[in-house]
Amino acid sequence: MAFTDADRRRAKEIIARYPHAKSALLPLLHLAQDRDGWVTPDAMEEIAGLLDLTPALVLGTCSFYTMFKREPAGSLVVSVCTNVSCLVNGGPSLLEGLRAHYASDDDVFVEEVECIAACDLAPVMQVNYEFHGPVAPDAAVDVIGQYQRGELVARTVSGTSLPETAGSKSGGTA
Numbered sequence: 001m002a003f004t005d006a007d008r009r010r011a012k013e014i015i016a017r018y019p020h021a022k023s024a025l026l027p028l029l030h031l032a033q034d035r036d037g038w039v040t041p042d043a044m045e046e047i048a049g050l051l052d053l054t055p056a057l058v059l060g061t062c063s064f065y066t067m068f069k070r071e072p073a074g075s076l077v078v079s080v081c082t083n084v085s086c087l088v089n090g091g092p093s094l095l096e097g098l099r100a101h102y103a104s105d106d107d108v109f110v111e112e113v114e115c116i117a118a119c120d121l122a123p124v125m126q127v128n129y130e131f132h133g134p135v136a137p138d139a140a141v142d143v144i145g146q147y148q149r150g151e152l153v154a155r156t157v158s159g160t161s162l163p164e165t166a167g168s169k170s171g172g173t174a
């Protein structure tokens with residue numbers, strides 16, 4: 001969705017914080033994602049215009065960071081690591097199990113990610129950027145269910161607009 005006048009005012013406030021407009025690129029991508037739950041092509045065009053950047057550069061930056069979604073994501077983003085430590089500890093089967101379980105659930109977006117620096121918890125997943133591990137597929141579904149029932153509090157997709165949640169790393173969920 002294209003920016004509204006209110007979005008443009010907010011974007012200009014953000015840009016004014018920086019000595020160079022292009023430095024506001026990541027905050028503006030967060031702004032767009034907070035609004036729509038993902039960064040739409042229209043929003044990328046708008047940001048490129050506001051910062052005098054090419055749309056390709058905005059897309060390239062957006063695609064570099066897995067925290068930015070370029071397709072609609074549900075309210076829960078489940079990120080499963082399949083890098084080395086997680087690979088040898090069941091990360092791929094965790095990913096496969098969750099993808100199958102939530103294949104028809106638009107509210108749970110399951111994605112594969114590179115190492116998320118919690119190798120000691122392998123295999124590890126994040127639910128809206130909260131760490132859980134080591135976690136087996138069945139236990140992972142239980143954890144996600146706790147978020148869906150409000151028993152655990154999830155951040156927004158971009159993680160920029162909600163207060164801290166309890167415990168950034170929780171172990172023993174397998």
Ligand code: FES
Binds near residue numbers: 114116119124
């Ligand atoms: S390899 Fe999975 S968190 Fe590092």
